[in-house]
Amino acid sequence: MTSDRALGPSLREAYVAEFSSRLRHLLHTRGDLDSLSLQRGIPPYVFREIQALRPLAGSIPHEYGGRGVEPKEILSVLEASSYESLSLGLVLAINGALFLEPLAKYGSPELKASIFPRFIEEGAMGGLMITEPDYGTDALSMQTSFDQQGGEYAIKGTKHWAGLSGWADFWIVTARKRREAGGLHRDIDFFVCDSRQPGQVISVEEWYPNLGLYMIPYGRNHVDVRVPLGARLAPPANGIGLLRDLLHRSRMRFAGMAVGFIHRILDESIAHCRERKVGGRSLVSFDQVKRRLAEIQAGHTISAAFCRHSSEVSGIGKDLAEEGLAANVHKTVLSDLMQQASQSFLQLMGAKGYRLDHPAGRAVVDSRPFQIVEGSNDVMYDQIAAAFLKRMRQAGESSFLGYLRLHELTSLAAERFSRILDFQLAGELLQRKMVDLGKIIARVVSVDFLLRLGSGGYDSGLVENAIEVLREKVGMIAAGFRDGIAVPLVEDYQGARDWQSCTP
Numbered sequence: 001m002t003s004d005r006a007l008g009p010s011l012r013e014a015y016v017a018e019f020s021s022r023l024r025h026l027l028h029t030r031g032d033l034d035s036l037s038l039q040r041g042i043p044p045y046v047f048r049e050i051q052a053l054r055p056l057a058g059s060i061p062h063e064y065g066g067r068g069v070e071p072k073e074i075l076s077v078l079e080a081s082s083y084e085s086l087s088l089g090l091v092l093a094i095n096g097a098l099f100l101e102p103l104a105k106y107g108s109p110e111l112k113a114s115i116f117p118r119f120i121e122e123g124a125m126g127g128l129m130i131t132e133p134d135y136g137t138d139a140l141s142m143q144t145s146f147d148q149q150g151g152e153y154a155i156k157g158t159k160h161w162a163g164l165s166g167w168a169d170f171w172i173v174t175a176r177k178r179r180e181a182g183g184l185h186r187d188i189d190f191f192v193c194d195s196r197q198p199g200q201v202i203s204v205e206e207w208y209p210n211l212g213l214y215m216i217p218y219g220r221n222h223v224d225v226r227v228p229l230g231a232r233l234a235p236p237a238n239g240i241g242l243l244r245d246l247l248h249r250s251r252m253r254f255a256g257m258a259v260g261f262i263h264r265i266l267d268e269s270i271a272h273c274r275e276r277k278v279g280g281r282s283l284v285s286f287d288q289v290k291r292r293l294a295e296i297q298a299g300h301t302i303s304a305a306f307c308r309h310s311s312e313v314s315g316i317g318k319d320l321a322e323e324g325l326a327a328n329v330h331k332t333v334l335s336d337l338m339q340q341a342s343q344s345f346l347q348l349m350g351a352k353g354y355r356l357d358h359p360a361g362r363a364v365v366d367s368r369p370f371q372i373v374e375g376s377n378d379v380m381y382d383q384i385a386a387a388f389l390k391r392m393r394q395a396g397e398s399s400f401l402g403y404l405r406l407h408e409l410t411s412l413a414a415e416r417f418s419r420i421l422d423f424q425l426a427g428e429l430l431q432r433k434m435v436d437l438g439k440i441i442a443r444v445v446s447v448d449f450l451l452r453l454g455s456g457g458y459d460s461g462l463v464e465n466a467i468e469v470l471r472e473k474v475g476m477i478a479a480g481f482r483d484g485i486a487v488p489l490v491e492d493y494q495g496a497r498d499w500q501s502c503t504p
């Protein structure tokens with residue numbers, strides 16, 4: 001492989017091209033990906049060879065032997081991996097965005113010098129533990145706690161669903177400080193555990209039979225460790241700011257996985273629809289089939305636009321703690337596109353796609369959790385609307401379109417929506433309406449990103465098609481937003497008559 005040190009842009013491109021071709025060779029000649037994907041975990045010889053290509057060195061600074069933390073390269077490596085396997089892309093994203101990049105940004109020089117070489121030379125892996133059985137969306141209320149005991153921190157609690165459970169060599173574990181008077185402090189701290197050190201091993205109490213992403217182990221972890229004082233990450237202000245910065249950057253890495261994953265779905269779907277004959281006609285000649293294919297293609301173009309945005313803003317030199325709106329737009333739109341593309345892929349394949357050993361069946365179950373992890377999409381859309389409305393009210397604006405024209409993430413795109421989004425927003429909205437509004441805002445931002453991709457030279461026909469797909473979607477959501485009624489839930493439905501007693 002190309003030398004890791006001090007790569008310029010063209011050498012980075014050469015690295016990604018070489019990584020991509022060697023990965024394809026490895027997965028298609030040394031291992032059969034369809035059968036590999038059916039096994040839980042990944043055979044050690046395959047993973048050793050992937051690690052030998054040093055994909056994770058792209059998330060390690062130059063001074064520690066890496067290729068520097070360049071978002072464009074990181075996204076390109078995620079793209080190449082996710083084209084072959086979404087699980088593999090996620091393994092790299094977990095290591096990079098949830099472990100190596102926070103360590104590079106917030107670890108002490110001594111801590112970094114003791115860990116980064118193990119990734120470069122020994123193929124070590126790392127992950128992040130935030131979620132607890134009783135605290136997922138409400139992660140800030142986590143109960144894992146720590147206190148200082150002499151020259152160490154003692155950390156205790158239960159974490160679950162951490163990607164690479166039982167497999168990672170290193171963990172960043174989140175915990176709240178125990179008060180002397182009892183109870184826990186509000187802020188969150190981050191500690192690095194090294195499973196090779198005595199007293200730092202995190203044991204898996206129960207393995208979860210995850211629905212998809214078979215390559216990645218998940219489970220419930222018992223945390224009862226002692227780490228040295230130097231293993232604590234040092235946020236400039238507070239831990240909640242670090243958490244936001246970390247999660248926002250990670251959400252902006254979804255673009256690399258989405259663009260590779262949807263590209264593969266597009267290639268496979270088009271190949272199938274050209275070849276498959278129904279009633280003597282090639283599938284691709286049917287209009288509804290063309291519509292599905294065009295939507296998948298739009299998903300790929302939109303993901304490319306998000307990659308461009310992420311490349312520009314998500315370096316570790318930037319503080320993303322206040323970039324929740326953009327980060328949540330990345331996370332929600334891209335995970336929705338991944339799931340929609342997978343559903344269309346399976347639909348177009350027909351019954352033969354409904355198998356775990358078929359890429360279409362796997363795509364549906366592998367992409368589904370992206371709508372849940374790192375913040376459930378329902379909650380994220382609500383937060384997008386709240387953040388936008390807050391700024392809108394501060395600006396004294398009540399016209400939705402008027403503020404879309406002003407906001408830095410939507411100003412380029414606003415005119416494209418002048419007919420469908422020209423309404424006033426006043427008063428409090430029900431949460432379901434906030435979610436709809438968040439979906440609309442997220443898609444207007446997506447059109448803004450597309451226009452910027454187009455001005456960078458991307459194929460204008462593909463960009464315009466993607467904009468049309470988004471405009472149609474926004475039109476449908478906006479109709480429901482304006483006119484839809486808030487159907488109530490009847491909680492006491494068990495007492496209602498059954499249909500048989502209402503049927504003669």
Ligand SMILES: Cc1cc2nc3c(=O)[nH]c(=O)nc-3n(C[C@H](O)[C@H](O)[C@H](O)COP(=O)(O)OP(=O)(O)OC[C@H]3O[C@@H](n4cnc5c(N)ncnc54)[C@H](O)[C@@H]3O)c2cc1C
Pocket residue numbers: 094127128129130131133134135136137138160161162163213369372373374375376377378379
């Ligand atoms: C494949 C996978 C990988 C993961 N990887 C990691 C990892 O590496 N590290 C880690 O720490 N965690 C990880 N997680 C955990 C993940 O981040 C949590 O599952 C997620 O934050 C949601 O928490 P929860 O599952 O407890 O759901 P809950 O908090 O119980 O929420 C369930 C649902 O309730 C609804 N809901 C919740 N709150 C609200 C609200 N305020 N308003 C409206 N609706 C609401 C939403 O529909 C939500 O999806 C992973 C999970 C999965 C499935």
